[in-house]
Amino acid sequence: MELSTLLTQDIYIEDERWDLQNKGLSWHEIEAQLNSKYRESSKKRLFRCKCCNATTFLVLSESKACCFKHESKDECAGSRNYTTYVSATNRNEHPKHRVGRAIIKDQLLINLTRHGAVIKEGYLSKTELKFVPDFIVEWPGDETWTIDYVTGTRSDQYQRYLRNKQKAYAENGYKAYFLFDSSQFARHPDKDAIALSPGEQGSLSFLSRDSSRESLIREIHNRVGIDYLVQDPKLTLKEFQVQKLLYVSDSFEGTLFFVSQLQTKPDQPSKREIPDGWYQVIGGEKSISLDALFLYNKNMNGFYWEFLNLSDVERDQIIQTVNDRYQLAQRETEERELQLKIARQKQQQEQEQQAKAEREWNYVHYQDQIYVESKSKKMAFNPYQVKELTPYIKVVELMKRSEVLKSSPGFLERIRECEEDFQVFRETGIMPDRTPPLISMMMNAMDIKEIPS
Numbered sequence: 001m002e003l004s005t006l007l008t009q010d011i012y013i014e015d016e017r018w019d020l021q022n023k024g025l026s027w028h029e030i031e032a033q034l035n036s037k038y039r040e041s042s043k044k045r046l047f048r049c050k051c052c053n054a055t056t057f058l059v060l061s062e063s064k065a066c067c068f069k070h071e072s073k074d075e076c077a078g079s080r081n082y083t084t085y086v087s088a089t090n091r092n093e094h095p096k097h098r099v100g101r102a103i104i105k106d107q108l109l110i111n112l113t114r115h116g117a118v119i120k121e122g123y124l125s126k127t128e129l130k131f132v133p134d135f136i137v138e139w140p141g142d143e144t145w146t147i148d149y150v151t152g153t154r155s156d157q158y159q160r161y162l163r164n165k166q167k168a169y170a171e172n173g174y175k176a177y178f179l180f181d182s183s184q185f186a187r188h189p190d191k192d193a194i195a196l197s198p199g200e201q202g203s204l205s206f207l208s209r210d211s212s213r214e215s216l217i218r219e220i221h222n223r224v225g226i227d228y229l230v231q232d233p234k235l236t237l238k239e240f241q242v243q244k245l246l247y248v249s250d251s252f253e254g255t256l257f258f259v260s261q262l263q264t265k266p267d268q269p270s271k272r273e274i275p276d277g278w279y280q281v282i283g284g285e286k287s288i289s290l291d292a293l294f295l296y297n298k299n300m301n302g303f304y305w306e307f308l309n310l311s312d313v314e315r316d317q318i319i320q321t322v323n324d325r326y327q328l329a330q331r332e333t334e335e336r337e338l339q340l341k342i343a344r345q346k347q348q349q350e351q352e353q354q355a356k357a358e359r360e361w362n363y364v365h366y367q368d369q370i371y372v373e374s375k376s377k378k379m380a381f382n383p384y385q386v387k388e389l390t391p392y393i394k395v396v397e398l399m400k401r402s403e404v405l406k407s408s409p410g411f412l413e414r415i416r417e418c419e420e421d422f423q424v425f426r427e428t429g430i431m432p433d434r435t436p437p438l439i440s441m442m443m444n445a446m447d448i449k450e451i452p453s
């Protein structure tokens with residue numbers, strides 16, 4: 001492993017190599033320096049394994065990590081954990097992971113040691129681990145924390161690894177802290193929504209939920225409905241749980257988000273699950289300085305940022321936003337109802353005009369035919385039929401016996417008008433203008449195609 005004890009001092013050989021490399025030394029210069037510093041101690045069998053106290057020997061390598069190897073082939077749990085850890089981190093994590101680890105370790109030592117915690121490299125666990133955390137924090141009693149700085153990619157393989165790691169931590173009863181590299185942060189450009197990778201989602205369950213925000217959500221739900229908390233009308237909150245997620249920048253400035261999972265509304269036509277685990281940000285994000293990031297809250301036995309309750313100002317802001325959306329929605333509903341009312345009135349007017357137009361029949365002469373015409377119907381008459389009374393009388397007599405009269409008693413009045421007109425024709429030889437369309441209407445109603453002769 002990278003670590004071995006010399007007398008009472010912990011020697012992190014790969015860290016020393018990185019320091020020298022960052023100062024611009026070549027590999028040969030680095031090798032020479034480390035050899036002059038430690039080679040003789042190694043030959044005199046003075047290095048001891050931090051885990052099992054067995055003798056270890058210095059191994060310097062340009063292509064792999066510099067490390068200490070056990071003499072015996074029966075390596076200890078720590079040594080096997082180290083192999084597991086290095087193969088996972090080398091394969092998955094970004095080079096900045098090494099820098100971040102050093103910062104985290106310093107901060108844990110400064111902030112937690114004086115409260116009685118023991119800070120360990122994860123691979124120094126006395127038991128062999130399938131998943132090795134960056135650091136283990138052991139508290140008096142049984143409580144164990146794990147700290148992981150996640151700089152890895154979003155590849156499916158890595159996300160599966162993270163989920164399995166989280167499962168193993170949960171089974172061991174660890175309280176796990178995951179600090180996610182902020183370059184992985186994915187926010188929807190227009191909405192208060194962020195997308196969490198499976199590994200990010202899996203980290204949420206290790207921290208206590210935020211009761212101050214959860215009770216506000218319930219209050220809003222009871223008052224105006226939860227829809228106004230979510231900006232997108234197609235989405236709603238899956239549950240009213242508020243969880244915490246911490247991202248850190250390269251300089252370990254933290255940003256804490258309070259999030260609640262989103263889903264599509266049940267009444268949306270598309271009931272597909274929304275992809276990528278979208279979460280609604282509840283309230284604003286919180287910036288946490290490097291100095292505050294690892295501050296220990298003794299009363300709560302956690303870091304201070306875990307217990308940041310909603311302030312009155314933030315609470316008022318959320319309520320204000322919700323109220324604004326609610327009122328806007330109310331205004332939009334009223335406006336929609338008004339538009340609908342206007343549209344209905346317009347439609348009614350049009351229907352009335354059409355019905356009126358249908359009542360107003362016109363004669364049109366065309367190619368020796370006279371047409372009675374309305375907006376919707378046309379019917380042909382032969383000129384002689386206009387001059388002869390008999391076919392008209394036949395139609396009226398048919399109408400008097402027709403079933404149509406039962407469903408449309410208005411025709412009684414039309415029959416009376418026709419009979420008046422027939423009298424006019426008998427007396428003057430002139431057929432009033434309204435008679436042919438009345439006859440036509442009756443034929444139409446009775447579905448008679450031709451005037452019976």
Ligand SMILES: [Zn+2]
Nearest residue numbers: 049051052076
């Ligand atoms: Zn050992």
